[in-house]
Amino acid sequence: VLPPSDVHPELDILVQDGLIVTMDDRSTLLDRGHVAIKDGFIVDVVPVEPDRPVPDAREVIDASHHIVMPGLINGHTHAATVLFRGFADDRPLASWLEDYIWPAEGTFVEPQSVYWATLLALVEMIKGGTTTVLDMYFHQDVVARAVEEAGIRAVLGEVLFDVAGPVNAPFPEGLARTEELLHAYANHPLISPSVQPHSAYTVSVHNLVRSKALADEHGALLGLHLAETADEVWQIREKTSLTPVAFLHELNLLGERTVIYHGVHLDEEEMDILAETGASVIHCPEANLKLGSGIAPVPALRRHGVDVGLGTDGPASNNDFDLWGEVGMAVKLPRGMSRDLGSMAAQEAIEMATREGSRALGLADRVGSLTPGRQADLILIDLDQPHLTPMYDPISHLAYAVGRSDVRTVIVRGRVLMKDRELQTIDRDEVMSHVRKISGRIADWLDGR
Numbered sequence: 192v193l194p195p196s197d198v199h200p201e202l203d204i205l206v207q208d209g210l211i212v213t214m215d216d217r218s219t220l221l222d223r224g225h226v227a228i229k230d231g232f233i234v235d236v237v238p239v240e241p242d243r244p245v246p247d248a249r250e251v252i253d254a255s256h257h258i259v260m261p262g263l264i265n266g267h268t269h270a271a272t273v274l275f276r277g278f279a280d281d282r283p284l285a286s287w288l289e290d291y292i293w294p295a296e297g298t299f300v301e302p303q304s305v306y307w308a309t310l311l312a313l314v315e316m317i318k319g320g321t322t323t324v325l326d327m328y329f330h331q332d333v334v335a336r337a338v339e340e341a342g343i344r345a346v347l348g349e350v351l352f353d354v355a356g357p358v359n360a361p362f363p364e365g366l367a368r369t370e371e372l373l374h375a376y377a378n379h380p381l382i383s384p385s386v387q388p389h390s391a392y393t394v395s396v397h398n399l400v401r402s403k404a405l406a407d408e409h410g411a412l413l414g415l416h417l418a419e420t421a422d423e424v425w426q427i428r429e430k431t432s433l434t435p436v437a438f439l440h441e442l443n444l445l446g447e448r449t450v451i452y453h454g455v456h457l458d459e460e461e462m463d464i465l466a467e468t469g470a471s472v473i474h475c476p477e478a479n480l481k482l483g484s485g486i487a488p489v490p491a492l493r494r495h496g497v498d499v500g501l502g503t504d505g506p507a508s509n510n511d512f513d514l515w516g517e518v519g520m521a522v523k524l525p526r527g528m529s530r531d532l533g534s535m536a537a538q539e540a541i542e543m544a545t546r547e548g549s550r551a552l553g554l555a556d557r558v559g560s561l562t563p564g565r566q567a568d569l570i571l572i573d574l575d576q577p578h579l580t581p582m583y584d585p586i587s588h589l590a591y592a593v594g595r596s597d598v599r600t601v602i603v604r605g606r607v608l609m610k611d612r613e614l615q616t617i618d619r620d621e622v623m624s625h626v627r628k629i630s631g632r633i634a635d636w637l638d639g640r
């Protein structure tokens with residue numbers, strides 16, 4: 192085997208001398224290793240060896256005293272709802288939606304506010320180590336612009352409802368916007384357009400089937416909220432005499448490119464169907480706890496062979512984009528529920544935030560692990576911290592001790608988005624000042640209620 196310096200004479204970036212947590216199929220760890228990056232791709236992940244020359248690179252990033260790992264994948268959110276973070280919290284769900292969120296969205300959600308709010312959300316995500324986000328919201332053309340400026344990776348879909356609401360267009364117009372997105376971002380290096388009907392209780396059978404047909408036509412992901420609350424399950428049963436998953440299956444909506452958000456209330460038969468069809472689930476434990484929805488049967492789902500990724504859901508119901516918190520919850524909730532330490536391993540929860548999440552979103556060939564040939568989406572975590580000292584086991588720290596502020600450097604597709612905690616693509620102060628102007632108007636509106 193030739194040393195890397197001979198194989199790749201001119202690397203773009205060499206991430207040097209880090210503790211490499213590859214999250215590859217064998218969960219390979221390198222105590223001291225290099226990650227070599229060229230043209231946006233990982234070309235080498237190799238241990239440091241005394242007699243192996245260090246390859247040349249345009250930019251060398253010193254990763255000593257750092258964990259180097261794949262960036263985190265947020266499988267479900269509504270980024271621009273950061274405008275409504277902490278807004279009318281803890282009211283009963285129906286009133287929260289009908290008296291506050293929907294009227295406020297009707298008043299304040301327009302392209303400019305979605306643009307600034309999405310950028311703010313992306314700042315928070317990048318600073319916390321997220322490199323891929325799936326977003327379902329309005330004005331996705333504007334969201335796509337923010338994503339391109341930030342340089343993060345995203346799966347985007349206009350949220351589709353049957354009838355026009357305070358913000359959304361009626362279904363045909365929403366679907367037309369989706370189709371525009373599918374054309375505009377076909378084969379884009381960072382953006383994967385997708386089809387995102389809101390749920391099986393807000394979108395009719397006819398329109399769900401049309402959504403799936405459009406997704407299939409473009410080889411795109413189909414994503415929707417499903418089985419989030421017991422009330423929703425009851426509504427679908429009332430109307431169809433089927434469980435939510437059986438209902439989708441009957442409509443031929445489930446397949447390898449289908450992802451459901453939440454999946455809190457699922458029975459064994461539904462898990463069998465998800466496994467057989469290859470559909471995936473995004474687990475949003477903190478949002479489910481905060482809204483009192485329940486706890487998803489994640490160990491059982493994974494035992495059935497269903498891929499489960501992690502998501503934060505929107506910041507109106509979480510209230511942040513902190514995937515480290517979701518990883519911790521994903522380990523501890525099943526153990527507390529089952530009183531069984533073995534029900535979820537730390538390693539498994541980190542897989543859900545990386546490799547397994549990439550499978551759930553149909554991005555497994557691109558991201559999710561530090562493997563040569565994958566795109567270079569990776570983060571550096573600073574171990575020179577009191578709360579990370581001592582360190583015997585990096586996996587334990589990643590699941591139980593690392594937080595967002597420990598993420599020092601973030602790279603997406605070979606581009607440095609944050610270096611030593613300094614954002615490289617977005618002006619944080621400008622974004623915050625725009626969002627504060629909008630939120631000032633929202634606060635006045637709230638006072639007048």
Ligand SMILES: [Zn+2]
Pocket residue numbers: 267268269416452504505
């Ligand atoms: Zn959601």
